[in-house]
Amino acid sequence: MAFTEHPLRRELVHEMHLRRFAPVDAPSRLVQMVFLIGEDQREAEQALLSSPPLTPLSSKHETRHAVFEFPGDVTMLWERQTEATTITLISSETNSEGMIPLLEWLGGWPGAVLRATKLFVVGSESNAEQLLPGMGFETADLVSCHVCGGVRVWSDFRIREDGYGRLLVAAQDRQPDDLGRIVQRLQELGNYRNLALFGLPPVQRLMPELNALEARLAKHAQALADDDAERDDEDLLRDLSKVSAELARLRSENSYRTSASQAYAQIAADRLDALDVRPIDGFQSLTDFPERRLVPATRTIETFTNRLRRLSERSGDAIALLNTRIDTRIKAQNLELLRSMESSFNLQLRLQNLVEALSVIAASYYAVALIAYVAKGVDAFGKEDHVVDIIIALAAPLVILTIFLLVSRIRHRFIRETETAVHRSGKGQAARAMIDHKKGL
Structure with missing residues (x-):
């Protein structure tokens, strides 16, 4: 070629x-x-x-x-x-x-x-x-x-x-x-x-089961609408999930048969059109006979398929709504937890500032005492009077200021390192709140 x-x-x-x-x-x-x-x-x-x-x-x-x-x-x-x-x-x-x-x-x-x-x-x-x-x-x-x-x-x-x-x-x-x-x-x-009617008996047998699932879904949807405080949302979600799983099972087990029945019915209708049927008085025709039973059977299968699809959609909507309500409650609980953590952080920060102040005083006291010991040692070599008192008086403010600056530097360095780690992880709202309070204080 x-x-x-x-x-x-x-x-x-x-x-x-x-x-x-x-x-x-x-x-x-x-x-x-x-x-x-x-x-x-x-x-x-x-x-x-x-x-x-x-x-x-x-x-x-x-x-x-x-x-x-x-x-x-x-x-x-x-x-x-x-x-x-x-x-x-x-x-x-x-x-x-x-x-x-x-x-x-x-x-x-x-x-x-x-x-x-x-x-x-x-x-x-x-x-x-x-x-x-x-x-x-x-x-x-x-x-x-x-x-x-x-x-x-x-x-x-x-x-x-x-x-x-x-x-x-x-x-x-x-x-x-x-x-x-x-x-x-x-x-x-x-x-x-016949191939189209082959899907009718299973559908007829499954209709009571589908009716029961629809009643259960309506009951759970009503419970969701009532917002009964005594009804646990987790139990309701579990029940809705079971109904949704049963509907999914019915769809997976019967989707091929129902789809095939509808396709066969359409082919039968096409063959009937191709035959160009002309009735004879006193007899049923090939058009009358299928319409008497095939068309109702096909519509029954189609109704079953549509009901099953709509119930699956309704169960999915109910589960989504219940999940939204559960997520809202969890977010509210998390907000209350953050508020309690914020109050605890404020108390811890105040205590920490108090401890830092006391630490400055204690460190200054011991530093001045060390300087006093050194000055007294110098005085032992026979220098002028009151030199020791002068040195202690001058050294005390310098020592206090130095220790305060050293402690502040260490604290700010710790805050910067913590803030960098929080921003990298993208989490920790409570940690950010603690850092902001420390900066403010």
Whole structure:
């Protein structure tokens, strides 16, 4: 190539060609099964695809899609989705017995079946009318309508004794490729409908738990608003934290399922729009049936998700408000403590000044006494009278002043060193207050 190709280009183009459905002739028989498969079961699934017990005539096997051609004009389509696998068997009406060995083989497929349907495709509505009595449809639940410009479908969306649902399709002279796409849309509508409803039972089971958590949160919020002095804020914070943790657990355990259900419901709605449903008088249509149950189920899941999100936000707001109140009380207590420390510092400073003054007097007294001893020693050598008294009188003020200046210098040096350490650490309001008082004194 004369250009640099993006590494994702071929993967994106390949993605557009996935979900291919084989052509469907009329009359024909189809069986489709949707398996929910965990990631730990994917390896076993790949092993079955790589070495099936029935040797196909030909196969086109890809990472997420495979087509197998078996003897007896039977085609098997395999498609892998995010959390499910869809397997479809297609055969002509005369060779439908060839699917029996494959159906027995699929009984050992990993995972659990979420939907299993048998489709009967005929060429015209008159042919379909002949098959209707033997289909066993419930008249009260029968859905029948035209789709895609004339193709008529019948089903009651019930599970029969053999574990399969039934769907009857009158092709009305459609070409095989076109009919294959219509059948694919019909099946995807049912598959995504079931996948969307898959999130409803967990939500219904969790509703009482969510109601209880909402009641507990309302009770704690009321206690926070009442500001009951007898209620310990620490206990209230602990209770709110427990409620918040329970809500977080519910969100983490169910967020994927609820989000997936909403996405599947949207895809089902898109498939329904693509079918261009036209109702028939006296029957429910494919539009009426999903709206009767799928739409309420989807709204229930959406309501649960919104309630869970709002309760999580409310619990977070309550915890933040309670933390603010606790911080305010702690700051008030710290202020009272600083005030008591300030009073103590003032008393200590006064005592310290008194001790310093007394120390100056005591040091001066001993210094003068030493000078007096020296002077008396000089007087012992026979010098003039009163010299000793003169020296003592002159030395006493000088000694007192010197000692005072020395003590003051030591004190100011200590204050500067302490102030530097306080500013470096960025802490110690009480220490700054002590330094300011010392400077003032």
